Amino acid sequence: MITLVFILQLLGFLCLMLAMNKHVKQAGNSRLLTQVLRVLPSPPFTQLVGWMLLIASSCLALTRIEIISIAIVWWCCTLSAALLTVALYFSSLCDT
Protein backbone atom coordinates (compact mmCIF):
# COMPACT_ATOMS: atom_id res chain seq x y z
CA MET A 1 0.00 0.00 0.00
CA ILE A 2 2.76 2.42 0.95
CA THR A 3 4.57 1.61 -2.29
CA LEU A 4 1.44 2.61 -4.20
CA VAL A 5 1.19 5.86 -2.22
CA PHE A 6 4.85 6.54 -3.03
CA ILE A 7 4.34 5.84 -6.75
CA LEU A 8 1.36 8.21 -6.88
CA GLN A 9 3.42 10.93 -5.20
CA LEU A 10 6.28 10.29 -7.60
CA LEU A 11 4.00 10.63 -10.62
CA GLY A 12 2.37 13.69 -9.08
CA PHE A 13 5.68 15.49 -8.69
CA LEU A 14 6.76 14.39 -12.15
CA CYS A 15 3.63 16.00 -13.63
CA LEU A 16 4.18 19.18 -11.59
CA MET A 17 7.74 19.46 -12.82
CA LEU A 18 6.83 18.73 -16.43
CA ALA A 19 4.24 21.48 -16.27
CA MET A 20 7.06 24.01 -15.85
CA ASN A 21 8.97 25.42 -18.82
CA LYS A 22 12.24 25.25 -16.92
CA HIS A 23 12.05 21.49 -16.52
CA VAL A 24 10.74 20.82 -20.00
CA LYS A 25 14.22 21.81 -21.23
CA GLN A 26 15.84 19.29 -18.90
CA ALA A 27 13.30 16.65 -19.88
CA GLY A 28 14.51 17.02 -23.46
CA ASN A 29 17.62 15.05 -22.41
CA SER A 30 15.53 12.00 -21.62
CA ARG A 31 13.92 9.91 -24.34
CA LEU A 32 11.31 8.63 -21.93
CA LEU A 33 10.29 12.08 -20.72
CA THR A 34 10.18 13.41 -24.29
CA GLN A 35 7.66 10.69 -25.09
CA VAL A 36 5.72 11.51 -21.93
CA LEU A 37 5.67 15.20 -22.87
CA ARG A 38 4.19 14.35 -26.26
CA VAL A 39 1.30 12.53 -24.61
CA LEU A 40 0.68 15.17 -21.96
CA PRO A 41 -1.78 17.95 -22.81
CA SER A 42 -1.30 21.63 -21.93
CA PRO A 43 0.81 22.61 -18.86
CA PRO A 44 -2.14 23.76 -16.71
CA PHE A 45 -3.83 20.41 -17.21
CA THR A 46 -0.59 18.55 -16.39
CA GLN A 47 -0.29 20.64 -13.25
CA LEU A 48 -3.85 19.76 -12.31
CA VAL A 49 -3.11 16.06 -12.84
CA GLY A 50 -0.05 16.44 -10.62
CA TRP A 51 -2.04 17.94 -7.76
CA MET A 52 -4.80 15.36 -8.22
CA LEU A 53 -2.28 12.55 -7.95
CA LEU A 54 -0.89 14.01 -4.72
CA ILE A 55 -4.40 14.31 -3.29
CA ALA A 56 -5.18 10.76 -4.41
CA SER A 57 -2.05 9.52 -2.63
CA SER A 58 -3.14 11.17 0.62
CA CYS A 59 -6.68 9.74 0.30
CA LEU A 60 -5.27 6.29 -0.33
CA ALA A 61 -2.98 6.50 2.69
CA LEU A 62 -5.72 7.80 4.97
CA THR A 63 -8.30 5.24 3.93
CA ARG A 64 -6.11 2.15 3.69
CA ILE A 65 -3.90 2.57 6.75
CA GLU A 66 -5.94 1.75 9.82
CA ILE A 67 -4.56 4.36 12.21
CA ILE A 68 -4.93 7.85 10.76
CA SER A 69 -2.11 9.48 12.72
CA ILE A 70 0.33 6.82 11.54
CA ALA A 71 -1.03 7.20 7.98
CA ILE A 72 -0.22 10.93 8.07
CA VAL A 73 3.34 10.26 9.22
CA TRP A 74 3.77 7.66 6.47
CA TRP A 75 2.44 10.09 3.86
CA CYS A 76 4.77 12.90 4.95
CA CYS A 77 7.79 10.57 4.93
CA THR A 78 7.09 9.16 1.48
CA LEU A 79 6.32 12.66 0.17
CA SER A 80 9.86 13.77 1.02
CA ALA A 81 11.28 10.58 -0.50
CA ALA A 82 9.29 11.09 -3.72
CA LEU A 83 10.34 14.72 -4.01
CA LEU A 84 14.00 13.83 -3.46
CA THR A 85 13.80 11.09 -6.10
CA VAL A 86 12.25 13.41 -8.71
CA ALA A 87 14.67 16.25 -7.92
CA LEU A 88 17.69 13.92 -8.21
CA TYR A 89 16.34 12.45 -11.45
CA PHE A 90 15.92 15.88 -13.04
CA SER A 91 19.35 16.91 -11.79
CA SER A 92 20.88 13.86 -13.44
CA LEU A 93 19.30 15.01 -16.71
CA CYS A 94 21.21 18.29 -16.46
CA ASP A 95 24.45 16.32 -16.71
CA THR A 96 23.70 14.64 -20.00
Place this chain on the structure above:
Amino acid sequence: MKATFRKSMIWLHTYLGVILGWLLFAIFFTGTLSYFTPEITRYLMPERGSISQSQQLMIAHSFSYLNKHAGEAEEWRIALPLERSALWSVQWREGKQRQTVTFNNQLAARENETETKGGLFFRNFHYTLQLRGYGGRYIAGIAAMAMLLAIFTGIYTHRRFFKDFFTLRPQKIKKWTTDFHALAGILTIPFCIMVCLSGIFIYAIMYLPYTANANFERGERGVNRQIIPSLPSLQLDEKVIGSDNLLSEPPSTSTPVPNYAHILEKIANQWREPNSIARITVEGVGYKNSRMIVERSKATTVSNRADRLVFETYTGKSLEGYDDETVPAQIRRILYGLHQANFAPFGMRWLLFGLGILGCALIATGNIIWVTQRKKSAKQNPFTLALVEKGNVAAVAGLILASVSFFIANKVIGQDVAGRAQLEVNTFFTVWALSAVHAFLRIKAAVAWKEQFALASGLCFVTVAIELVLFRDRIVRSVEYLDSVYLSFIPAFFASGIILYWAAKKIGLRITNAEIVAKNTKPSTYEK
Protein backbone atom coordinates in the same frame (compact mmCIF):
# COMPACT_ATOMS: atom_id res chain seq x y z
CA MET B 1 18.37 45.87 11.48
CA LYS B 2 19.08 45.47 7.79
CA ALA B 3 17.65 47.55 4.95
CA THR B 4 14.91 45.10 4.05
CA PHE B 5 13.03 42.39 5.90
CA ARG B 6 14.51 39.73 3.60
CA LYS B 7 18.05 40.94 4.29
CA SER B 8 17.39 40.77 8.02
CA MET B 9 16.12 37.23 7.60
CA ILE B 10 19.20 36.25 5.59
CA TRP B 11 21.44 37.73 8.27
CA LEU B 12 19.60 35.87 11.03
CA HIS B 13 19.61 32.61 9.06
CA THR B 14 23.34 32.89 8.37
CA TYR B 15 24.46 33.65 11.91
CA LEU B 16 22.12 31.22 13.61
CA GLY B 17 23.68 28.56 11.38
CA VAL B 18 27.27 29.63 11.92
CA ILE B 19 26.98 30.02 15.70
CA LEU B 20 24.86 26.96 16.44
CA GLY B 21 25.62 24.78 13.40
CA TRP B 22 28.09 22.46 15.14
CA LEU B 23 25.83 21.97 18.12
CA LEU B 24 22.82 21.36 15.89
CA PHE B 25 24.77 18.87 13.82
CA ALA B 26 25.77 16.92 16.95
CA ILE B 27 22.16 16.92 18.21
CA PHE B 28 20.74 15.93 14.83
CA PHE B 29 23.32 13.23 14.14
CA THR B 30 23.02 11.50 17.50
CA GLY B 31 19.24 11.97 17.37
CA THR B 32 19.14 10.28 13.99
CA LEU B 33 21.12 7.34 15.37
CA SER B 34 18.65 7.24 18.26
CA TYR B 35 15.91 6.05 15.90
CA PHE B 36 17.69 2.73 16.30
CA THR B 37 18.43 2.89 20.04
CA PRO B 38 17.19 -0.62 20.96
CA GLU B 39 18.74 -2.08 17.81
CA ILE B 40 22.13 -0.51 18.58
CA THR B 41 21.99 -1.76 22.17
CA ARG B 42 21.17 -5.22 20.88
CA TYR B 43 24.04 -5.10 18.39
CA LEU B 44 26.44 -4.08 21.13
CA MET B 45 25.34 -6.88 23.47
CA PRO B 46 26.28 -10.25 21.96
CA GLU B 47 24.06 -12.16 24.40
CA ARG B 48 20.94 -10.41 23.12
CA GLY B 49 19.90 -12.90 20.49
CA SER B 50 16.39 -12.92 19.07
CA ILE B 51 13.61 -14.36 21.21
CA SER B 52 11.19 -16.53 19.33
CA GLN B 53 8.95 -17.75 22.18
CA SER B 54 5.25 -16.95 22.26
CA GLN B 55 4.05 -14.17 24.58
CA GLN B 56 1.88 -16.66 26.49
CA LEU B 57 4.83 -18.88 27.25
CA MET B 58 7.00 -15.94 28.26
CA ILE B 59 4.32 -14.59 30.61
CA ALA B 60 3.81 -18.02 32.17
CA HIS B 61 7.55 -18.48 32.63
CA SER B 62 7.98 -14.97 34.06
CA PHE B 63 5.24 -15.50 36.64
CA SER B 64 6.57 -18.87 37.63
CA TYR B 65 10.06 -17.36 38.06
CA LEU B 66 8.76 -14.42 40.09
CA ASN B 67 6.66 -16.74 42.20
CA LYS B 68 9.69 -18.82 43.00
CA HIS B 69 12.24 -16.06 43.54
CA ALA B 70 10.26 -13.00 44.57
CA GLY B 71 7.29 -14.31 46.52
CA GLU B 72 7.78 -11.74 49.25
CA ALA B 73 8.11 -8.76 46.91
CA GLU B 74 5.56 -5.93 46.89
CA GLU B 75 5.60 -5.37 43.15
CA TRP B 76 6.42 -7.42 40.07
CA ARG B 77 7.12 -6.17 36.59
CA ILE B 78 7.44 -8.14 33.40
CA ALA B 79 8.86 -6.47 30.30
CA LEU B 80 8.19 -8.53 27.20
CA PRO B 81 10.59 -8.39 24.27
CA LEU B 82 9.98 -6.58 21.02
CA GLU B 83 11.75 -7.74 17.90
CA ARG B 84 13.77 -4.52 18.06
CA SER B 85 15.12 -4.91 21.58
CA ALA B 86 14.94 -8.64 22.32
CA LEU B 87 14.91 -7.67 25.98
CA TRP B 88 12.80 -9.93 28.14
CA SER B 89 13.12 -9.15 31.81
CA VAL B 90 11.39 -9.42 35.15
CA GLN B 91 11.83 -6.96 37.96
CA TRP B 92 10.64 -7.01 41.55
CA ARG B 93 10.63 -4.52 44.38
CA GLU B 94 11.07 -5.28 48.05
CA GLY B 95 10.99 -2.09 50.09
CA LYS B 96 13.21 0.30 48.22
CA GLN B 97 15.31 -2.38 46.57
CA ARG B 98 14.71 -3.41 42.98
CA GLN B 99 16.12 -6.48 41.30
CA THR B 100 16.08 -7.29 37.61
CA VAL B 101 16.66 -10.56 35.81
CA THR B 102 16.74 -10.97 32.03
CA PHE B 103 16.00 -14.16 30.11
CA ASN B 104 17.23 -15.64 26.86
CA ASN B 105 15.42 -17.64 24.21
CA GLN B 106 16.05 -20.87 26.15
CA LEU B 107 14.04 -19.44 29.12
CA ALA B 108 17.20 -19.30 31.22
CA ALA B 109 18.17 -16.28 33.30
CA ARG B 110 21.20 -14.50 31.87
CA GLU B 111 24.01 -14.37 34.35
CA ASN B 112 26.41 -11.80 32.96
CA GLU B 113 25.23 -9.07 30.66
CA THR B 114 27.70 -7.00 28.65
CA GLU B 115 28.38 -3.73 30.39
CA THR B 116 27.67 -1.06 27.81
CA LYS B 117 25.80 2.19 27.39
CA GLY B 118 24.54 0.85 24.09
CA GLY B 119 22.23 2.95 21.96
CA LEU B 120 21.19 4.92 25.03
CA PHE B 121 24.52 6.75 24.89
CA PHE B 122 23.56 8.42 21.60
CA ARG B 123 20.01 9.05 22.79
CA ASN B 124 21.10 10.67 26.04
CA PHE B 125 23.81 12.68 24.34
CA HIS B 126 21.22 13.88 21.83
CA TYR B 127 19.28 15.82 24.45
CA THR B 128 21.65 16.23 27.40
CA LEU B 129 24.94 16.66 25.51
CA GLN B 130 26.43 14.55 28.32
CA LEU B 131 25.76 17.55 30.59
CA ARG B 132 22.75 16.35 32.55
CA GLY B 133 22.52 18.48 35.64
CA TYR B 134 24.79 21.10 34.07
CA GLY B 135 22.32 22.73 31.71
CA GLY B 136 22.64 20.27 28.82
CA ARG B 137 18.90 20.05 28.29
CA TYR B 138 18.61 23.84 28.30
CA ILE B 139 21.33 24.10 25.66
CA ALA B 140 19.57 21.46 23.54
CA GLY B 141 16.31 23.39 23.96
CA ILE B 142 17.91 26.65 22.85
CA ALA B 143 19.38 24.83 19.84
CA ALA B 144 15.93 23.46 18.95
CA MET B 145 14.42 26.94 19.14
CA ALA B 146 17.25 28.32 17.00
CA MET B 147 16.68 25.53 14.47
CA LEU B 148 13.01 26.49 14.18
CA LEU B 149 14.03 30.10 13.58
CA ALA B 150 16.63 29.01 11.04
CA ILE B 151 13.98 27.01 9.16
CA PHE B 152 11.58 29.93 8.86
CA THR B 153 14.29 32.44 7.99
CA GLY B 154 15.69 29.89 5.51
CA ILE B 155 12.42 29.96 3.59
CA TYR B 156 12.98 33.69 2.99
CA THR B 157 16.66 33.22 2.26
CA HIS B 158 16.20 30.50 -0.36
CA ARG B 159 12.88 31.61 -1.81
CA ARG B 160 14.26 31.48 -5.38
CA PHE B 161 14.58 27.75 -4.97
CA PHE B 162 10.81 27.46 -4.67
CA LYS B 163 10.48 29.40 -7.92
CA ASP B 164 12.95 27.12 -9.67
CA PHE B 165 11.10 24.15 -8.22
CA PHE B 166 13.95 22.08 -6.97
CA THR B 167 16.75 22.15 -9.48
CA LEU B 168 20.18 20.94 -8.53
CA ARG B 169 22.89 22.35 -10.77
CA PRO B 170 25.51 19.59 -10.77
CA GLN B 171 28.01 21.34 -13.06
CA LYS B 172 29.50 23.58 -10.39
CA ILE B 173 30.16 22.27 -6.90
CA LYS B 174 29.44 25.60 -5.15
CA LYS B 175 26.09 25.99 -6.85
CA TRP B 176 25.31 22.34 -6.26
CA THR B 177 26.05 22.75 -2.54
CA THR B 178 23.71 25.75 -2.28
CA ASP B 179 21.00 23.94 -4.24
CA PHE B 180 21.40 20.81 -2.16
CA HIS B 181 21.22 22.87 1.04
CA ALA B 182 17.94 24.38 -0.16
CA LEU B 183 16.56 21.04 -1.38
CA ALA B 184 17.44 19.32 1.91
CA GLY B 185 15.81 22.24 3.73
CA ILE B 186 12.58 21.91 1.79
CA LEU B 187 12.45 18.13 2.05
CA THR B 188 12.98 18.24 5.77
CA ILE B 189 10.74 21.21 6.62
CA PRO B 190 7.92 19.08 8.11
CA PHE B 191 10.42 16.72 9.72
CA CYS B 192 12.55 19.48 11.26
CA ILE B 193 9.52 21.41 12.52
CA MET B 194 8.14 18.19 14.02
CA VAL B 195 11.36 17.17 15.80
CA CYS B 196 12.24 20.67 17.04
CA LEU B 197 8.75 21.52 18.22
CA SER B 198 8.20 18.15 19.88
CA GLY B 199 11.67 18.32 21.43
CA ILE B 200 10.80 21.67 22.99
CA PHE B 201 7.40 20.41 24.14
CA ILE B 202 8.91 17.40 25.93
CA TYR B 203 10.66 19.78 28.32
CA ALA B 204 8.21 22.67 27.98
CA ILE B 205 7.55 22.86 31.72
CA MET B 206 11.27 22.77 32.48
CA TYR B 207 11.95 25.57 29.97
CA LEU B 208 9.06 27.71 31.23
CA PRO B 209 8.89 26.95 34.95
CA TYR B 210 7.36 30.23 36.10
CA THR B 211 3.77 29.44 35.11
CA ALA B 212 3.98 26.04 36.79
CA ASN B 213 5.56 27.51 39.93
CA ALA B 214 3.02 30.33 40.10
CA ASN B 215 -0.08 28.20 39.66
CA PHE B 216 0.76 24.80 41.11
CA GLU B 217 1.83 23.89 44.56
CA ARG B 218 4.85 21.79 43.65
CA GLY B 219 5.71 23.41 40.33
CA GLU B 220 6.48 20.90 37.56
CA ARG B 221 5.50 17.94 39.75
CA GLY B 222 2.22 19.59 40.56
CA VAL B 223 1.43 20.08 36.87
CA ASN B 224 2.24 16.47 36.09
CA ARG B 225 0.12 15.28 38.99
CA GLN B 226 -2.80 17.28 37.70
CA ILE B 227 -2.64 16.32 34.03
CA ILE B 228 -1.41 12.72 34.20
CA PRO B 229 -4.05 10.31 35.49
CA SER B 230 -3.04 7.76 38.09
CA LEU B 231 -4.71 4.90 39.94
CA PRO B 232 -5.86 5.25 43.55
CA SER B 233 -3.28 4.01 46.03
CA LEU B 234 -3.74 0.43 47.21
CA GLN B 235 -4.79 -0.37 50.77
CA LEU B 236 -3.16 -3.72 51.37
CA ASP B 237 -4.59 -5.57 54.34
CA GLU B 238 -5.87 -9.06 53.56
CA LYS B 239 -3.64 -11.76 52.13
CA VAL B 240 -4.94 -14.17 49.48
CA ILE B 241 -5.85 -17.68 50.57
CA GLY B 242 -6.40 -20.68 48.30
CA SER B 243 -10.14 -20.30 47.71
CA ASP B 244 -9.77 -16.66 46.54
CA ASN B 245 -7.87 -17.80 43.52
CA LEU B 246 -9.80 -18.68 40.40
CA LEU B 247 -7.04 -20.88 39.07
CA SER B 248 -8.08 -24.43 38.27
CA GLU B 249 -4.99 -25.83 39.94
CA PRO B 250 -4.13 -24.84 43.50
CA PRO B 251 -0.79 -23.06 43.79
CA SER B 252 2.10 -25.26 44.81
CA THR B 253 4.02 -22.52 46.60
CA SER B 254 3.03 -20.19 49.38
CA THR B 255 2.60 -17.19 47.06
CA PRO B 256 -0.52 -17.48 44.93
CA VAL B 257 -0.19 -17.35 41.16
CA PRO B 258 -1.98 -14.50 39.38
CA ASN B 259 -4.88 -15.52 37.23
CA TYR B 260 -3.09 -14.45 34.08
CA ALA B 261 -4.61 -17.01 31.72
CA HIS B 262 -8.07 -15.56 32.25
CA ILE B 263 -6.71 -12.02 31.90
CA LEU B 264 -4.83 -12.84 28.70
CA GLU B 265 -8.00 -14.29 27.21
CA LYS B 266 -9.83 -11.04 27.92
CA ILE B 267 -7.00 -9.00 26.44
CA ALA B 268 -6.85 -11.10 23.27
CA ASN B 269 -10.46 -10.11 22.59
CA GLN B 270 -9.65 -6.40 22.86
CA TRP B 271 -6.18 -6.05 21.37
CA ARG B 272 -6.09 -7.93 18.10
CA GLU B 273 -2.54 -7.27 16.85
CA PRO B 274 0.13 -9.95 17.41
CA ASN B 275 2.34 -9.61 20.52
CA SER B 276 0.10 -6.86 21.82
CA ILE B 277 1.42 -6.81 25.40
CA ALA B 278 4.52 -4.76 26.21
CA ARG B 279 4.59 -4.78 30.00
CA ILE B 280 2.76 -6.27 32.98
CA THR B 281 2.89 -4.81 36.47
CA VAL B 282 1.49 -6.52 39.55
CA GLU B 283 1.00 -4.24 42.54
CA GLY B 284 0.42 -5.64 46.04
CA VAL B 285 1.64 -9.15 45.33
CA GLY B 286 -0.08 -11.74 47.53
CA TYR B 287 -2.87 -9.43 48.72
CA LYS B 288 -6.56 -9.85 47.96
CA ASN B 289 -6.95 -6.44 46.34
CA SER B 290 -3.74 -6.71 44.34
CA ARG B 291 -4.06 -5.34 40.82
CA MET B 292 -2.44 -6.16 37.51
CA ILE B 293 -1.76 -3.41 34.98
CA VAL B 294 -1.25 -4.60 31.43
CA GLU B 295 0.31 -2.14 28.99
CA ARG B 296 -0.18 -2.45 25.25
CA SER B 297 2.70 -2.26 22.76
CA LYS B 298 3.19 1.13 21.10
CA ALA B 299 2.83 -0.19 17.56
CA THR B 300 -0.74 1.05 17.25
CA THR B 301 -0.45 4.59 18.56
CA VAL B 302 1.57 7.70 17.81
CA SER B 303 1.34 8.68 21.47
CA ASN B 304 4.13 7.56 23.78
CA ARG B 305 1.52 6.25 26.22
CA ALA B 306 -0.13 3.07 25.00
CA ASP B 307 -3.46 1.72 26.32
CA ARG B 308 -3.45 0.18 29.77
CA LEU B 309 -5.94 -2.27 31.25
CA VAL B 310 -6.29 -2.97 34.94
CA PHE B 311 -7.44 -6.26 36.48
CA GLU B 312 -7.77 -7.83 39.87
CA THR B 313 -4.70 -10.03 40.01
CA TYR B 314 -6.14 -13.17 41.52
CA THR B 315 -9.70 -13.18 40.19
CA GLY B 316 -9.00 -11.70 36.77
CA LYS B 317 -11.91 -9.29 37.16
CA SER B 318 -11.64 -6.06 35.13
CA LEU B 319 -11.14 -2.90 37.18
CA GLU B 320 -12.02 0.65 36.25
CA GLY B 321 -8.50 1.60 35.22
CA TYR B 322 -7.03 4.95 34.34
CA ASP B 323 -9.05 8.06 33.56
CA ASP B 324 -8.65 9.59 30.12
CA GLU B 325 -5.73 11.96 29.95
CA THR B 326 -6.42 15.67 29.70
CA VAL B 327 -6.04 17.29 26.27
CA PRO B 328 -2.73 19.04 27.14
CA ALA B 329 -1.32 15.75 28.40
CA GLN B 330 -2.47 13.98 25.23
CA ILE B 331 -0.88 16.65 23.02
CA ARG B 332 2.35 16.35 24.94
CA ARG B 333 2.31 12.55 24.69
CA ILE B 334 1.61 12.63 20.94
CA LEU B 335 4.46 15.07 20.36
CA TYR B 336 6.70 12.93 22.58
CA GLY B 337 5.65 9.83 20.65
CA LEU B 338 6.26 11.54 17.31
CA HIS B 339 9.71 12.59 18.47
CA GLN B 340 10.70 9.09 19.58
CA ALA B 341 8.86 7.29 16.74
CA ASN B 342 8.38 4.12 18.75
CA PHE B 343 5.29 3.42 16.67
CA ALA B 344 7.22 3.46 13.40
CA PRO B 345 7.39 0.19 11.52
CA PHE B 346 10.65 -0.85 9.86
CA GLY B 347 10.17 1.04 6.56
CA MET B 348 9.01 4.26 8.19
CA ARG B 349 11.89 4.10 10.66
CA TRP B 350 14.37 4.03 7.77
CA LEU B 351 12.57 6.92 6.07
CA LEU B 352 12.78 8.94 9.29
CA PHE B 353 16.43 7.98 9.58
CA GLY B 354 16.97 9.20 6.00
CA LEU B 355 15.26 12.49 6.83
CA GLY B 356 17.48 12.81 9.89
CA ILE B 357 20.58 12.31 7.74
CA LEU B 358 19.24 14.90 5.27
CA GLY B 359 18.79 17.25 8.24
CA CYS B 360 22.45 16.68 9.16
CA ALA B 361 23.46 17.34 5.55
CA LEU B 362 21.39 20.52 5.60
CA ILE B 363 23.27 21.85 8.64
CA ALA B 364 26.69 20.75 7.37
CA THR B 365 26.20 22.26 3.89
CA GLY B 366 24.98 25.50 5.48
CA ASN B 367 28.24 25.89 7.35
CA ILE B 368 30.30 24.92 4.31
CA ILE B 369 28.45 27.51 2.17
CA TRP B 370 29.27 30.21 4.73
CA VAL B 371 32.99 29.39 4.56
CA THR B 372 33.00 29.21 0.75
CA GLN B 373 31.26 32.56 0.37
CA ARG B 374 33.47 34.28 2.91
CA LYS B 375 36.59 32.91 1.20
CA LYS B 376 35.35 34.26 -2.13
CA SER B 377 34.64 37.73 -0.79
CA ALA B 378 37.91 37.80 1.23
CA LYS B 379 36.27 40.13 3.76
CA GLN B 380 36.28 37.78 6.72
CA ASN B 381 38.90 37.82 9.43
CA PRO B 382 41.29 34.95 8.50
CA PHE B 383 41.33 33.60 12.04
CA THR B 384 37.52 33.35 12.24
CA LEU B 385 37.42 31.82 8.78
CA ALA B 386 40.03 29.18 9.67
CA LEU B 387 38.25 28.49 12.97
CA VAL B 388 34.90 27.86 11.29
CA GLU B 389 36.41 25.97 8.38
CA LYS B 390 38.40 23.59 10.55
CA GLY B 391 35.72 23.46 13.21
CA ASN B 392 33.38 22.19 10.50
CA VAL B 393 35.72 19.26 9.91
CA ALA B 394 35.82 18.37 13.60
CA ALA B 395 32.07 18.83 14.05
CA VAL B 396 31.04 16.74 11.04
CA ALA B 397 33.78 14.27 10.13
CA GLY B 398 35.02 14.15 13.74
CA LEU B 399 31.62 13.17 15.10
CA ILE B 400 31.26 10.42 12.50
CA LEU B 401 34.74 9.15 13.41
CA ALA B 402 33.94 9.27 17.12
CA SER B 403 30.68 7.38 16.64
CA VAL B 404 32.32 4.56 14.68
CA SER B 405 35.07 4.43 17.31
CA PHE B 406 32.40 3.95 19.99
CA PHE B 407 31.23 0.80 18.20
CA ILE B 408 34.77 -0.48 17.74
CA ALA B 409 35.59 0.17 21.41
CA ASN B 410 32.58 -1.91 22.40
CA LYS B 411 33.75 -4.76 20.22
CA VAL B 412 37.41 -4.83 21.26
CA ILE B 413 37.30 -4.03 24.99
CA GLY B 414 37.24 -7.31 26.92
CA GLN B 415 33.99 -8.40 28.55
CA ASP B 416 35.60 -8.62 31.97
CA VAL B 417 37.24 -5.19 31.92
CA ALA B 418 35.89 -3.10 34.79
CA GLY B 419 34.08 0.08 33.77
CA ARG B 420 33.99 -0.87 30.09
CA ALA B 421 30.84 1.20 29.51
CA GLN B 422 32.71 4.33 30.60
CA LEU B 423 35.70 3.31 28.49
CA GLU B 424 33.46 3.27 25.40
CA VAL B 425 32.29 6.79 26.19
CA ASN B 426 35.86 7.94 26.84
CA THR B 427 36.91 6.51 23.47
CA PHE B 428 34.13 8.51 21.79
CA PHE B 429 35.21 11.81 23.30
CA THR B 430 38.95 11.15 22.92
CA VAL B 431 38.60 10.40 19.21
CA TRP B 432 36.41 13.47 18.76
CA ALA B 433 39.00 15.67 20.50
CA LEU B 434 41.83 14.14 18.45
CA SER B 435 39.91 14.82 15.25
CA ALA B 436 39.64 18.49 16.24
CA VAL B 437 43.40 18.62 16.93
CA HIS B 438 44.09 16.96 13.56
CA ALA B 439 41.80 19.41 11.72
CA PHE B 440 43.51 22.43 13.28
CA LEU B 441 46.99 21.04 12.59
CA ARG B 442 46.33 20.60 8.88
CA ILE B 443 47.06 23.71 6.83
CA LYS B 444 44.28 22.99 4.35
CA ALA B 445 40.87 22.06 5.68
CA ALA B 446 40.17 20.03 2.53
CA VAL B 447 43.04 17.69 3.42
CA ALA B 448 41.62 17.25 6.91
CA TRP B 449 38.18 16.48 5.43
CA LYS B 450 39.70 13.90 3.11
CA GLU B 451 41.83 12.21 5.77
CA GLN B 452 39.08 12.05 8.37
CA PHE B 453 36.52 10.70 5.93
CA ALA B 454 39.04 8.14 4.70
CA LEU B 455 39.80 7.11 8.29
CA ALA B 456 36.09 6.89 9.15
CA SER B 457 35.57 4.76 6.05
CA GLY B 458 38.44 2.51 7.10
CA LEU B 459 37.00 2.18 10.61
CA CYS B 460 33.62 1.14 9.17
CA PHE B 461 35.35 -1.67 7.27
CA VAL B 462 37.31 -2.57 10.42
CA THR B 463 34.01 -2.88 12.32
CA VAL B 464 32.74 -5.30 9.68
CA ALA B 465 36.02 -7.26 9.83
CA ILE B 466 35.89 -7.45 13.65
CA GLU B 467 32.34 -8.73 13.48
CA LEU B 468 33.23 -11.37 10.89
CA VAL B 469 36.32 -12.56 12.74
CA LEU B 470 35.47 -12.27 16.43
CA PHE B 471 31.73 -12.84 16.37
CA ARG B 472 31.40 -15.63 13.82
CA ASP B 473 29.35 -17.77 16.20
CA ARG B 474 26.87 -14.96 16.71
CA ILE B 475 26.53 -14.47 12.97
CA VAL B 476 25.88 -18.20 12.45
CA ARG B 477 23.34 -18.21 15.28
CA SER B 478 21.64 -15.10 13.87
CA VAL B 479 21.38 -16.63 10.41
CA GLU B 480 19.86 -19.73 12.01
CA TYR B 481 17.23 -17.67 13.88
CA LEU B 482 16.84 -15.12 11.04
CA ASP B 483 17.85 -12.30 13.36
CA SER B 484 17.55 -9.50 10.80
CA VAL B 485 18.11 -6.72 13.36
CA TYR B 486 21.62 -7.87 14.22
CA LEU B 487 22.53 -9.01 10.72
CA SER B 488 21.53 -5.69 9.14
CA PHE B 489 24.32 -3.88 11.01
CA ILE B 490 27.03 -5.59 8.94
CA PRO B 491 25.80 -4.33 5.53
CA ALA B 492 24.95 -0.96 7.13
CA PHE B 493 28.57 -0.47 8.25
CA PHE B 494 29.82 -1.72 4.90
CA ALA B 495 27.58 0.74 3.00
CA SER B 496 28.62 3.60 5.32
CA GLY B 497 32.27 2.71 4.64
CA ILE B 498 31.70 2.89 0.88
CA ILE B 499 29.87 6.26 1.10
CA LEU B 500 32.62 7.75 3.27
CA TYR B 501 35.31 6.38 0.95
CA TRP B 502 33.47 7.94 -2.01
CA ALA B 503 33.34 11.28 -0.17
CA ALA B 504 37.06 11.09 0.67
CA LYS B 505 37.90 10.24 -2.94
CA LYS B 506 35.82 13.13 -4.29
CA ILE B 507 37.54 15.58 -1.95
CA GLY B 508 40.92 14.11 -2.90
CA LEU B 509 40.16 14.68 -6.59
CA ARG B 510 39.15 18.27 -5.89
CA ILE B 511 42.43 18.86 -4.02
CA THR B 512 44.42 17.42 -6.94
CA ASN B 513 42.49 19.51 -9.48
CA ALA B 514 42.99 22.66 -7.39
CA GLU B 515 46.74 21.93 -7.19
CA ILE B 516 46.96 21.45 -10.97
CA VAL B 517 45.11 24.73 -11.55
CA ALA B 518 47.38 26.51 -9.06
CA LYS B 519 50.53 25.13 -10.80
CA ASN B 520 49.29 26.21 -14.21
CA THR B 521 48.34 29.69 -13.14
CA LYS B 522 51.48 30.54 -11.14
CA PRO B 523 54.02 30.81 -14.04
CA SER B 524 51.65 32.93 -16.09
CA THR B 525 51.39 35.36 -13.18
CA TYR B 526 55.17 35.66 -13.05
CA GLU B 527 55.32 36.15 -16.81
CA LYS B 528 53.06 39.12 -16.49
